[in-house]
Each structure stands twice: as structure tokens, then as C-alpha cells.
Amino acid sequence: MKTLFTFIVSAFLFSACSQGNAQENITVSELNAIEFNSDDSKVVLDVRTAQEYAEGKIAGSKNLDVLKTDLFTTSIEKLDKNKTYYVICRSGSRSLKAANQMKEAGFKNVVNISGGMQAWEAANFPVEK
Template identity: 65%
Template sequence: MKNLIYAFASLLFMVSCSQGTAQENMTVSELNKVEFNKDNDKVVLDVRTPEEYAEGNIEGSQNIDFLKTDYFTSSIEGLDKNKTYYVICRSGGRSARASDQMRAAGFKNVVNVTGGMLAWQAANLPVKK
């Protein structure tokens, strides 16, 4: 019986570790340290509305409104799935859902920025208006 319990626990552990569905997250401070290069293989993807984006955004970021579901879905189809995307929104909720959707669509390198633009601005990091 004891061996059966250990075997079941081991199997459960292996299955949970192999799922690969854990959300990759990063803080705004960590994002601020990322070195972006001229190859554009790293992209900050802002998923707020165009109005929110116009109020202030991260220099060089790309805006695709996550709330326009069909638009977002069709827009990400045109993105390079080999690039790394740092997904940010207002506070972290939309970006987490957008990151999940992108992974489900086959993107391998998607990072959700926790705290969003509220955290970015609270940390006094540069904002383009």
C-alpha cells in the first residue's frame, strides 16, 4: 500500500511538471532591464485599448487591443512566432489572458508583465506620450 501511494505521488508529480502550462511572468523592473536590439527579436506587446495606449506607453511597443477579440486573434496570426513577446496591459489581467491565448496559438516565447503599466508608472520608468 505504501509503495502504491509513493508511485501515485511520483506519477502525479511527473505529470504536473511535464504540463508546461505555467504562466511565465516578469516584473516591470525585470522588463526594464531587458536589452532590446536592432534585430527586433524581442517585442513589447501592449494589449490595452488604443485610447489607453495613447495616454502613455513604453517606447517602441506595439499595440493590439485584446478587448477586440476577433481583431486580436487575427492580428496575432500575422506576428512572428519565433520572437519573444513581453505582453503588458493596464494592471496584468488582460496581458495574462493574452499571453495564454498566444501560447495556445503556438507562440513559444511569451512573457506576461505583472502589474502592467500601473506598476511601470509607479516605478517611475520612462513613458512615451
């Protein structure tokens, strides 16, 4: 019985750790439905490399490469922590890392985009080059 309890607790802790900081996640369809026209309190933050970003991006998005760790860290410190940031990357992995880092840095509203630009393009949503 003790072994079963230890296994269950270990599985729960592993699951919790792999979830990161449990910030909100939405799909690309949900992101596409959000009105961004004149609302500067909402920002799409693309955390891919500059080259990936140049190959196709969501119109109006901002680019900060999460792989440039020190630059990313200093750059997010300059952002308004009260805005809502919709964080996207190629597939959803780097954006999850970036979103967690932003939450740890004190950002109030950070949303990870599940599936990233791959899912955005697969859904035939507009891409700006």
C-alpha cells in the same frame, strides 16, 4: 479521509486552472532591464485599448487591443511566433489573458508583465506619450 483527499485534489485543480497556461511572468523592473535597442527578436506587446495606449506607452511597444477579440486573434496570427513577446496591459489581467491565447496559438516565447503599466509608472520608468 476521502473527503480530505477530494478537497485537496479540488483545490489543486482550481489553483491550476486559475494559473492559466503557466507562461512566464516577470516584473516591470525585469522588463526595464532588458536591452531592446537593435534586437528585433524581442517585442513589447501592449494589449490595452488604443485610447489607453495613446495616454502613455513604453517606447517601441506595439499595440493590439485584446478586448477586440476577433481582431486580436487575426492580428496575432500575422506575428512571428518565434520572437519573444513581453505582453503588458494596465494591471496584468488582460496581458495574462492575451499571453495565454498566444501560447495556445503556438507562440514559443510569451512573457506576461506582472502589474502592467500601473506598476511601470509607479516605478517611474519612462513613458512615451
